[in-house]
Amino acid sequence: MKMVVAYVRHEAFEPIRMELLNLGFPSLTISEVKGSGRQKGITERYRGAELTNYLRPKVKIECVVADGDAQTIVDTVLKHGRTGAVGDGKVFVLPVEQAFRVRTGESGEEILQAHPDAAASASP
Structure with missing residues (x-):
C-alpha cells in the first residue's frame, strides 16, 4: 500500500478531485495548509505598513x-496541478x-478497494 500526499494550489484541487472520483478513487483527506518554498513572499500594504507573507496557502x-x-x-495530480510556475x-x-x-x-x-461505481453515485 502507498500513501500519496500532494500539496497543490487551491484552483487545482477541484479538477484533481473530479478526475480521481471518475477513476474510482473517491476517498481523499483534504487539509488547507500553508507553507514556504522557492516562491517569494507577497508584500502587501496594510494601514501604511508593508507586510511580507512568506507562507502561501495550499x-x-x-x-x-x-x-x-x-x-x-x-x-492525475501532475496533470491538473502543473502550471509551470514556481x-x-x-x-x-x-x-x-x-x-x-x-x-x-x-x-x-481489501479495505482499499477502488470504487468503480463512485462516479455514478456522486452528485455534481
Whole structure:
C-alpha cells in the first residue's frame, strides 16, 4: 500500500478531485495548509505598513491506495496541478505498512478497494 500526499494550489484541487472520483478513487483527506518554498513572499500594504507573507496557502491531499494505483494518483495530480510556475506544489509517495477499517476490523488491501461505481453515485 502507498500513501500519496500532494500539496497543490487551491484552483487545482477541484479538477484533481473530479478526475480521481471518475477513476474510482473517491476517498481523499483534504487539509488547507500553508507553507514556504522557492516562491517569494507577497508584500502587501496594510494601514501604511508593508507586510511580507512568506507562507502561501495550499491544499494538502492524502490518499492511501494499492501499490499499483499510486502512479495513477500521481499522474492525475501532475496533470491538473502543473502550471509551470514556481509554487505549483509537491507530491510524495510513502509506504504504508498496515491499514485497518475501524467499523469491521478488516485489514490489508481489501479495505482499499477502488470504487468503480463512485462516479455514478456522486452528485455534481
